[in-house]
Amino acid sequence: MKFTLSWLKEHLDTAASLDQIVEALTRVGLEVESVEDPAKVLAPYITAHVISAEQHPNADRLRVCMVDTGDGKPVQVVCGAPNARAGMKSVFSPPGTFIPGKNITITVGVVRGVESAGMLCSAFELGLSEDHEGIIDLPADAPVGVRYVDYAGVDDPVIDVAITPNRSDALGVYGIARDLAAAGLGSLKRHDLPPIKGNGACPVEVKLNFASDQKNLAPAFALRLVRGVKNGPSPDWMQRRLKAIGLRPINTLVDITNYITFDRGRPLHVFDAKKVKGNLVVRHAKDGDEILALDGKTYKPDPSVVVICDDNGVESIAGIMGGEHSGCDEHTTDVLIESALWDPLNIARSGRALGINTDARYRFERGVDPAFCVPGLDLATKMVLDLCGGEASEARVAGEVPAPEKIISFPWSEVKRLTGLSLLVPEMKAILTELGFWVSGNDKDVKVAVPSWRPDVEDKADLVEEIMRIAGLDQVEAVPFPREIAAVPKPVLTLIQKRTRLAKRALATRGLVEAVTWSFISKAEAEVFGGGKPELALANPIASDLSDMRPSLLPGLIKAAQRNADRGFHDVALFEVGQVFAGDKPNEQTIAATSLRRGLAAAKGLGRHWQGAGALDVFEAKADALALLEALGIPTAGLQIVQGGPSWFHPGRSGTLQFGPKMIVGAFGEIHPRILDALDAKGPIIACEITLDALPPPKARPTKMKPKLVLSEFQPVSRDFAFIVEKNVAAADILKAAQAGERNLISDMTVFDVYEGPGVPEGKISVAIAVTLQPTDKTLTDAEIEAVSTRIIAEVQKKTGATLRA
């Protein structure tokens, strides 16, 4: 919402400076976004007399002018404007002047061999208008050598304030002045406007055509005819203000409606009465309704839009925009002025549906003052009569102006309860009164009547805000906020919160870099990773590749890896810990921890290296997965690693992590080449995914004591066994069988060699394991060790069909 300082002073009697006003506006909640003070920018420009204008010797389109700038020493200026001529008065900028319209600073220069010491300026160059057809042509009686801003009166600072959606009352300069007066910046001027009687009834009738339960769509419609007007350009002062706030003056009748819209927050509409056929009917739009609106576009309003029609059809979209057909132009002699009330929600919906943003819609959807409906018509009538002449009819008011009585029971103590502010009752009462509230009662509890222009005030808390913002938020003192109990704070994080944090740190210590990728991916990508459910597809995605909630973090990470590769960074180690979606219910959103490696990006080092390249295989992904589980303190004793994983992994180079078939916690492996193709990514890429929510919780323990440390006095012994098995026998099964062969003594087992080739039959492999036996009560004899070995071998043979390698 823009306005100028002089405009504000129409309503506010104040001695405050611009800076004080700006500061106060922000203080009371009308945040100043910008202040443009043309006097500062335009100060160097002076009025000047062009003594002579001769043809430039070297350029057809240029003239060499001698310019009198008021000090009696004419300056030579080269000018390209077609209208530059001897004897004219114009505006001169001396060297060193900044030209806002061109964003340059003038210097003394030589133009085609002729010196030029300044510039004659167009209104465009001064940033005053779009007109750059020629230099400013001042009237012949203009003084020479005075500041142009003073002469032209364009020194009016423009203030732009951001009005929050609740403050429809501040969408008019008058409402802003009211706030400033309440804040002590001056006094609000009274504009008593005696109702305009008019002569004879308004010949055009108005019918509000709505069912009884929809009368709220058009509660009241006031109309008046003014006959015999002369509609030309509006007066300078009005044009200047309209231009200053960015509006284009059209003609007096239209400019009056725009002026009152901004002056009082009261949108109006004017019809050329001679183009209106018959009476006006306000109704829902019908199928087939069409209107060429004032913006030059044709609209087909849907039936929930309210339109104003005559016998010709739709003449105006209620509260949003008028029609071209019945618009007023310089030929208008009879004008119908409309001041109406509309339903804010319907205006908002209609405006959105039609895609029209106007100053009228903006105000109606936020709520205009119903009580000003008829006075607004009178004000407009008076301005029309004053500026265009003519004779007014009586006003015709269809419907009824609602006069809601909103009264709030208000204990003054609410202010202290909610803000901590201690204010005196008279002070609080004065604030409310200045803002137009009516306070009755002298007790601790009073009744407060809300003025008609404040639809936003409904509750005690709203009144507290009014008092607080005018008294000044800086008066609210910061009060230390004590802990609920005076004690060392207890830990606050939940298990999943702790695991989420720790997972990130754990993966990062493995050389992985944390990424945060979009929660939405393309439908095709979602489908490939087991997603793409209809309930997870956005109805209004911002782009087609951001349309579906991600079922996995992998698509985002794979694409990110490829983007890095495309930039020349081929060795990529990324991870993300974030939400994935299996459905639209809250419990279907889980936290996944996912790592991805591409190129030469092993944990031990990136890229090629003299110690060996950081080449990747599935075991690097497995290592990431296990490192994560171990860092989270998940006991891995019961963890099973099952060959194979979800369909997006290489079937032979992937594994599933589970604590039993019904408790799958994740998977790892090489990404399936077909999936990479589908994502336009090059591999190989290895990855691991773990669902943090699926991990078992730690066992509850009564104390923090660790289990007693039991150390054996007896030395462990180690025995190696090499088994020859079919290639498809899993190493895990060999270890499991070995474990079954000796339940008590085995303290550790490891696979130390896997071999296939000469010496091992075709189709078989040799798997060598080392078994550590830890005696607890006595040193093992050779015979005992032999017995254990025999049992282990027998068990492995039985379970896996292995033979001991000779």
Add this chain to the structure above:
Amino acid sequence: MTDLSALETELVNAIAAASDEAALEAVRVAALGKAGSISGLLKTLGAMTPDERKEKGPLINGLRDRVTEALTTKRDALKSAALDQRLQSERVDVTLPLPQSPAARGRIHPISQVIDELTTIFADMGFSVAEGSDIETDFFNFTALNFPVGHPAREMHDTFFFNPDEKGERKLLRTHTSPVQIHTMMSVKPPLRVIIPGRTYRCDSDQTHTPMFHQVEGLVIDKGSHLGHLKWILAEFCKSFFEVDDVKMRFRPSFFPFTEPSVEVDIRCSRRGGEIRFGEGEDWLEILGCGMVHPNVIRNCGLDPNEYQGFAWGMGIDRIAMLKYGMPDLRPFFEADLRWLSHYGFRPLDLPTLAGGLSV
């Protein structure tokens, strides 16, 4: 006795001349082995008269002892020389570079780091952390938060919607973390203090907006907390978070549907050469919105606004990360460019604590 001294000279010379342990061993065997020269002399002692033995014994034994010692000394010297030689040959080029360690390469995203920082500060003030799902209902995202249906304030949120279900209800992506306020108030009996960090979405995308971003909000509900407390919390938070001794803050009346009174907060800063410094300068920078929880919101959660009161505030996590750590643009936060992540990310073990400081 010339024999003995000649033998000694001969042996000493031979020991000195031995160039390796094998040569030395040969000298030892020749002197002290079974058939060695000194062994031979020692054997003659048995056949001597006591007087002869008394005279020759010490001489021969002395010779044996001296030669033995010379052998030992020489052997030690040779061993030592051999070791030196071996070590010389074992030289490696220690200037060969090593790969950067995993912990030096790994990075934590600034958003995660800032969430950890926030949590650390507010946990100390007794706040716990509440979270909610990204997919929400209209009721929790808007209606319960006092956004009237069709109100312009609702439109300002640029909401992502899902398709309507069979009942005609359409879910949405939460446009702010505030729905979690409602879930919390409905499930936890006051007094309560929570912060709510999380992902939020609006269908808006330009230089300064991304369709997904992160917010954190705070909520206090009890029977006495007021704006003065909120002012204190925010001032303490800003000092602690930005790690400065003093911040100047400006509180402006504003509007949010779910708070009344509503306030926006600016902090004083200077901007020079793209660098923002707090606690100095002439500029104001908007940093957060806050206010007293609207009585309708308290009522919507089944509590009596005349009995319970409290405040809430909300701010952009990405934004305060940018302000503190100087990233110029928002979009790269979500582009996973390794160069950006390595530069602006944090080392894996840079854990923010109050005891050790939030940042290094």
